Amino acid sequence: MTLLEAPSRRSTRPAVVTIDDLSVVYEVDHPVTAVKHASLTLAPGEILGLAGESGCGKTTLAYAINRLHKPPARISSGSITFHDRDGTDVDLLALEDEELRAFRWTKLSMVFQGAMNALNPVTNVRAQLCDVLLTHRPELSKRERIQRAGDVLERVGVDRARLSSYPHELSGGMRQRVMIAMAMLLEPQVMIMDEPTTALDVVVQRDILREIVRLRDELDFAVVFITHDLPLLLEISDRIAVMLQGEIVELGTADQIYREPEHPYTQRLLASFPSLSGSRGSFIRTGIDDAQEQTS
Known part of the structure; x- marks a missing residue:
């Protein structure tokens, strides 16, 4: 179909x-x-x-x-x-x-045009996803934030091992998936x-x-x-x-x-x-x- x-x-x-x-x-x-x-x-x-x-x-x-x-x-x-x-x-x-x-x-969230420009080039994926959780879900522990970030990353088809990657280490499709993951972190x-x-x-x-x-x-x-x-x-x-x-x-x-x-x-x-x-x-x-x- x-x-x-x-x-x-x-x-x-x-x-x-x-x-x-x-x-x-x-x-x-x-x-x-x-x-x-x-x-x-x-x-x-x-x-x-x-x-x-x-x-x-x-x-x-x-x-x-x-x-x-x-x-x-x-x-x-x-x-x-x-x-x-x-x-x-x-x-x-x-x-x-x-x-x-x-x-x-x-x-309400947004996936911006140009994933490479929207992601911070000097910060890894883990830090960028966890920053959203730290801002909006401060009650979560550091371990819980990392677990949530990895779960959402896998949901969009990216291995959680990529949490330690920087944007330049990802393909264009993977960067776009990271942006989608960030947008859906808080459902x-x-x-x-x-x-x-x-x-x-x-x-x-x-x-x-x-x-x-x-x-x-x-x-x-x-x-x-x-x-x-x-x-x-x-x-x-x-x-x-x-x-x-x-x-x-x-x-x-x-x-x-x-x-x-x-x-x-x-x-x-x-x-x-x-x-x-x-x-x-x-x-x-x-x-x-x-x-x-x-x-x-």
Whole structure:
């Protein structure tokens, strides 16, 4: 069974995150609205794909959900509400610094783009994973922190012996798995993944995708999966939101986006990827004809 054929895990429970009319502005000489009136809901256990070209506002939206923006970025309007499993609602835009610090990683975590840049190059994997536990679970002993770090590392397919490794000693796929392990250390309800398979070869990419789906099924967390690669999202996502120039221009199930795309931009995105079984493009045909003429 392929990832695309796997049954949807989108929950019928109320949303875990609700984004309503969210706008983000970069206050520079000529202010730029990077996200324009975005509205989304994320269901428990759902994988929501966020697609669009570079610069369309995908990462800006992800940073807004996590409250990671720094000046000149500013959330100019809208709301972001987290609906906890215990029934309480949390206004993310109203959290103070200490509240926000406690909220991140425990309820909502993020896998950043570029694992090598996100990991500390002079600190081994053990120290980086244990640092998260020391900050958010100070009641754990050192032995318990190391045991937990090793358990989570093995859960993402990396031998616990790699706890003593430094980032430069790991392959690109292993570094990405370490980042995923760090994001799931505290078993959050939502994980945001920003281009988690960028710069990985297709074989490693498929392994990472299978790992994400398996972990989602095991731990029942929701995923916001960000990429410019729409065909990849068609395989892994329950629903897909397509962004263009800061706006969400189309939202639907993966099947709807694939079979009946409504917005011209979505149609162009789908058409930009060559088919392995379809007819060859005219530019290829022209090149072959030219070569044949030269040899005749």
